[in-house]
Amino acid sequence: MNRWLAFDTSTDVLSLAVAQGEQTWAKTLPGGAQASATLIPSVMDLLAQAGMPLASLDAIVFGRGPGSFTGLRTACSVAQGLALGAQLPVLPVDTLLAVAEEARLQAASPDSLTVLAMLDARMDEVYSAVYRWSAGAWTLLSQLQVGAPERVAVPVGPDVLLAGNVFDAYGARLPAGRCVQALPTAAALLRLAPALWASGYAVPADEAMPLYIRDKVAQTTAEREALKAVPPLPGQA
Known part of the structure; x- marks a missing residue:
């Protein structure tokens, strides 16, 4: 039975959810500039509601982009920080x-x-x-x-x-x-997670990197190399 935490901050809406098997707890909040201040407390509150300690998760699932540059940085930094602290992998998903x-x-x-x-x-x-x-x-x-x-x-x-x-x-x-x-909701990330997990999309916490389309030069060399290592979807060049 998979246990996931998922969140997306790529738009003006902050969407987060946790799942234990078929049971899901979800929350939608204002995003944008507020996401950086509210994401971690909201995550911890939702995990407490579900009775799921952070360390009990299989992975942290997050929307890696494209989207708001600030929002993507928030998602990646929070996913990375939480996953490193709990020794979990992360599962980046295209928004x-x-x-x-x-x-x-x-x-x-x-x-x-x-x-x-x-x-x-x-x-x-x-x-x-x-x-x-x-x-x-x-x-x-x-x-x-x-x-x-x-x-x-x-x-x-x-x-x-x-x-x-x-x-x-x-x-x-x-x-x-x-x-x-339609928005890239956390619920959608959770539905996508099992197939992506089975296909090897999970990466170590320190490889939680944003996906930019407009501004490739904004990525560091390490970010570009990490993105190259993520396996493409079937049919993606």
Whole structure:
């Protein structure tokens, strides 16, 4: 029975959850600048509610990006600090994959689904990636990208869903299609965790690094090497 702690601070919403087998405890709080001050106390409170000491966890799952630079730094530093103290591995998860997973749940979990996942990148741009759900697993169909809303291309197919937090901000500048508001929730991270864990995505605590798309030079050499060591999703180059 897996025991996980998961959190995401990549957007203006702080989402965290813990799971013990099929039982889940979750909390949603304001994110942004507040996340750095509230994340650790909220984590400890949620673990106490669940009766799960930090050291009893299998891993700490976190949204590694893309997203807010400050938010990603917060998530990585907290994941690293907690995991080092409790001698736990960490499980980094792409935030756009979590958006796709949240959209899949809202779409009533069809047998197959293609999701164009998008997050607001500010500066008049969006982060985007295309994922395919089939045979109970996700495959990445396109590289993660950042660019103007008008440049986002919708994949061809009858079961395509556009998902993310970009629709209010960019509206008609986005391509047309069936849309659903979705964020990279901690609950989505928990649903993704077992398959990613089984596929070898867990890394030591000191390799909890953010995934940037817009600004690759912001990463240190150690961060770039750590990201190269993380195995790609099936179908990812």
